[in-house]
C-alpha cells in the first residue's frame with residue numbers, strides 16, 4: 001500500500017485478511033526507533049500490511065502544535081527522536097483504541113510504570129487472535145509478588161506475549177549503528193520467528209531464545225546495575241580506580257541478576273545471560289544509558305537533587321526505569337527475606353532513597 005492522505009490521518013483502511021497488521025503501542029525514544037525498524041520491513045515483507053500505526057500519548061509542543069500531527073506532517077518524532085525520519089508508512093495515532101483496532105501484532109514499548117493503566121484501557125479493544133511482544137524493561141510488584149510486564153499483558157489482555165531485549169541504545173540504532181537483540185519466547189517458535197523477521201535488518205541482528213522470563217529479567221535488572229555504575233562514575237575518583245570499580249560493579253551485578261532471576265524462575269537458563277539481552281546489554285547500559293547518566297549526576301550532586309528532578313532536567317520527558325525497578329526489586333527481597341543475598345541491589349535502592357550516601361556503592365563493591 002502506498003501512503004495516502006487518507007491513511008496518514010489514521011482513518012480505517014481495508015486490510016487483506018492474510019496480511020498481518022502491526023501497531024506499536026508507545027512512541028518514546030525506543031518506541032519511535034522500533035516503529036522505524038518495523039516500518040522498513042513491512043514494506044519489504046509481503047506477509048505484512050505496509051502501514052505501521054504508532055500510538056502517541058498526545059502532548060502539546062512549545063510551538064502550540066500537537067505531537068501526533070507534527071509526526072504525521074514531518075515524519076519525525078520531534079520530541080523523542082528528533083532528526084530521524086521514521087518512514088512514510090508510520091502513522092501516528094493519538095487515540096489508543098483506534099491505534100490497536102485491526103492489528104494482530106502489537107508491539108508494547110512504553111515506560112513500565114504506565115503499563116498497568118494502559119492494559120486496563122485496552123481490555124476488550126484488541127483482536128482476540130492478536131500476538132504481542134514487549135520491548136519494555138521493568139516489572140510490577142503486586143501483593144502476590146513480582147509480575148513481569150509480558151505476564152501482565154497476557155493476564156490482562158488474554159494474549160500470548162514474547163519479549164525483545166538487547167544492547168539497544170535507541171539513538172544509536174536510529175542512525176543504523178550495528179546492534180543485536182534477543183526475542184524471548186515461551187513455546188511457539190513460529191511466532192518468535194515471525195517477530196525476528198519483523199525486527200531484523202542488516203544493522204539490527206535478532207535471534208530467538210526459549211526463555212521468556214530469563215530474557216525479560218536480564219533487560220529489567222540491568223537497569224539497577226546501571227544505576228550503580230552511574231554512582232561510581234559520578235564520584236570523585238581517579239580514572240583507573242573508576243574503571244576497576246565499574247568492572248567490579250558489572251561483575252557483581254551480573255551475579256545478582258542471575259541469582260535473582262533463577263530464584264524467581266527455576267526455568268531461567270544460564271546461557272541466556274550470554275545472549276545480547278544479558279551481558280551485552282549490561283555493559284552497554286552501564287557505559288552509555290540514561291540510567292547511568294542520571295545516577296552519575298545524582299552522585300555528583302552528593303544526592304542533594306532527587307532522581308525526579310534529574311530525570312526532568314536531563315531526560316526532557318523521557319523516563320528512567322532503574323530507580324523504580326530498584327525499589328520493586330527491594331520489595332521482593334524484603335518480602336522473601338533475601339536482602340542479605342543481594343547487597344548490590346539493596347545498596348542501590350538505599351542510595352536512591354537517601355538512606356545511604358552515594359559513596360556507599362564503593363564500600364560495598366570493595367567488600
Ligand SMILES: NC(=O)c1ccc[n+]([C@@H]2O[C@H](COP(=O)([O-])OP(=O)(O)OC[C@H]3O[C@@H](n4cnc5c(N)ncnc54)[C@H](O)[C@@H]3O)[C@@H](O)[C@H]2O)c1
Pocket residue numbers: 026027028029030031032056057080109110111112114135136137138168169170171317318319320321
Ligand atoms: N530508549 C532506549 O534506548 C531504550 C532501549 C531499549 C529499551 N528501552 C525500554 O523501552 C521502554 C520505553 O522507553 P522509551 O525510550 O521508548 O520511552 P521514553 O522514556 O523515551 O519516553 C517516555 C514515553 O512515555 C510517554 N508518556 C509520558 N507520560 C505518559 C502517560 N501518562 N501515559 C502514557 N504515556 C506517557 C511519553 O509520551 C513517551 O512516549 C522502557 O521500558 C525502556 O527501558 C528503551
Ligand SMILES: O=P(O)(O)OC[C@H](O)CO
Pocket residue numbers: 137166167168169170223226281284285288289290291292321
Ligand atoms: O538508556 P537506558 O539506561 O534506559 O537503557 C537503554 C537500553 O535499555 C539499553 O539497551
